[in-house]
Amino acid sequence: MKILVAVKRVIDYNVQIRVKEDNTGVVTDNVKMSTNPPDDNAIEEAVKIKEAGKATEVVAVSIGEEKAQETVRKALAVGADKGILVKTDSVIEPLAVSKLLQKIVEKEKPDLVFMGKQAIDDDCNQTGQMLSALLNWPQATFASKIEIKGDKLEVTREIDEGLETIEINVPAIVTCDLRLNEPRYASLPNIMKAKKKPIEQLNASDLGVDITPRIEQVKVEEPPKRKAGIKVSSVAELVQKLKNEAKVI
Amino acid sequence: MSVLLIAEHNNKELKPFTLNASTAASQIDNDVHAIIIGYKCDEAAKALSELPLIKKVIQVEASHYENFVAENFAPVIVKLAENYSHIISSANTFGKNLMPRIAAALDTSQISDIIKVIAPDTFLRPIYAGNAFATVKSKDAKKCVTVRPTSFDPCESSGGSAPIEKADPGEEFAKTKFVKREEVKSDRPELGTARVVVSGGRGMQSGDNFKLITSLADKLNAAIGASRAAVDAGYISNDHQVGQTGKVVVPDLYIAVGISGAIQHLAGMKESKVIVAINKDGEAPIFSVADYGLEADLFEAVPQFLEELNKLNTIQK
Ligand SMILES: Cc1cc2nc3c(=O)[nH]c(=O)nc-3n(C[C@H](O)[C@H](O)[C@H](O)COP(=O)(O)OP(=O)(O)OC[C@H]3O[C@@H](n4cnc5c(N)ncnc54)[C@H](O)[C@@H]3O)c2cc1C
Ligand SMILES: Nc1ncnc2c1ncn2[C@@H]1O[C@H](COP(=O)(O)O)[C@@H](O)[C@H]1O
Secondary structure, eight states: EEEEEEEEEEOOOTSOOBBBSSSSSSSOOOEEEEEEEHHHHHHHHHHHHHHSOOOOOEEEEEEESTHHHHHHHHHHTHHHSEEEEOOOOOOHHHHHHHHHHHHHHHHHHHSSEEEEEEETTTTOHHHHHHHHHHHTTTTTEEEEEEEEETTTTEEEEEETEEEEEEEEEEEEEEOOOGGGGGOOOOOOHHHHHTTTEEEEEEEGGGTTTOOEEEEEEEEOOOOOOOOOEESSSHHHHHHHIIISOOOEE | EEEEEOBBSSSSOOOOHHHHHHHHHHHHHHHHHHHEESOOOOOOOOOHEEEEEEEEEEEEOOOGGGOHHHHHHHHHHHHHHHGGEEEEEEEHHHHHHHHHHHHHTTOOOOOOEEEEEEETEEEEEEEEGTTTEEEEOOOSEEEEEEEEEGOEEEEOSSSSSOOOOOOOOOOTTTTEEEEEEEOOSSSSOOTTTTTTTEEOOOGOOOOOHHHHHHHHHHHTTOOEEEHHHEEEEEEEGGGGGGTSSSSSOOOEEEEEEOOOOOHHHHTTTOOOOOEEESOOOTOOOGGGGGEEESSOOHHHHHHHHHHHHHHOOOOOO
């Protein structure tokens, strides 16, 4: 079995982002970038499946600017065998990403595609489901547990009501929740080894897909600020305030 | 052209967020049709037809729709889409799972999780865990939009009598099979719509200690929330998680106990009307959004809180 994992380069989750003064977006210059957190879970799961002898190859793919190569490299350092970078400097929406990934899937012929459930920059939560629709494959979104049973997967999904279990046939798309596993850190020797692993570079424009944005970002603003609150000195004071001032109890 | 709302239900009842999504749909165009796909869902279809905002209900039934598998649902909606300018659903796990399949099939760039309708093609949506708001304008002919339910008031739920039309079901997608759902049932108010939410974090230290949160919630007739760290540690089940990758709540009162206030948690609760934080670390970021901060050990403060509430006999039930 071959597993393709899509990894996106995003602003690190610890960074307090800032909106640009001209309201065209958020500041990305000199800001720490990392792999989108649930994409780390996606790689980890793929590597674990390979280590368990149930997969033969793990391929990591990222779409974005030249620097997204670092994100692919990191996937290689934690166990992916091969990387693919689809280069583009333009803004790409989930629909365009899913179309590009469809091309990669047609080329690489994986049995499974693992992705994150949501990118923490655009918070779209779309790409996996879109890719699955384009390929007409089953989708298991928000996965917190994956069990391989021959050519089927049993997946536990995190839904608003609790947990749901579905069974899907391979080939399939799985989008991963952070609770799926505990991603490992790359060891120094593995980081060194990863430098020798191949990364294939492609240009998005060569894949025959129209990636022109369909959504115009009119402006990006700071959200309204909450007015500063107060500290209370005791529980009694807190309860009095909630009752008499805020009138919420 | 009309807008099509995808109703969320459990075959018996409408899910409450359907009312909020209806409000959003009606702000785009007042000719709102609603589709309900399910199995033996007459009761829910009737409830839907009673929303005064809904002009027509389309009901599609088959046994393979019983468990809301997106692969089965999407083609039904795609088939009807030519009559509609917009397809709308809630941005909860139901809508998040389903809508992108529809959007991709229609070759439309979906707009997720809107918090405001600015014009039929222009919407406001949070990005970066709500640390920025983007105004986005769709250039697609057909628009697929998911709605953050807590940003729209629920619509009236009675008084309407929209006609219910039946439409033919589609085929079953055989490669995806529903196995089971583990729903945590409780008599408490639902987290998404509760007036008061009491949430516990890693500071609770154990699932057993979460009883303190439960007692406080009982007293205040509140729903129970949690940080991701508390869920990850197994103190409480995943359906309680509030935040960027959990649920968004906007109660009148949100009480955060032993929660540090990471941006991913704030993303799910910082629009609450009144926020209370109980934390022993005076520097915890949760205090930056709290209207009332209490710097204290929760194991002392929460029992005292319960005592003080007992003293008040005017608590709303
Ligand atoms: C991509 C991504 C998505 C995420 N999504 C979410 C999400 O949806 N929701 C979410 O909540 N988190 C989310 N997180 C995790 C988030 O970053 C934080 O790790 C998490 O919110 C921390 O939970 P916490 O505040 O309970 O724990 P901690 O940060 O460990 O804080 C515990 C707090 O308890 C206090 N405390 C300890 N003991 C006591 C005591 N006896 N009395 C009083 N106070 C005490 C401490 O002072 C501390 O402030 C996400 C992270 C990532 C990377
Ligand atoms: N540019 C990209 N390159 C690689 N993978 C991506 C890219 N954009 C999105 N993805 C994948 O799609 C998932 C969901 O993203 P989104 O739909 O934007 O929330 C991410 O977690 C990634 O696995």
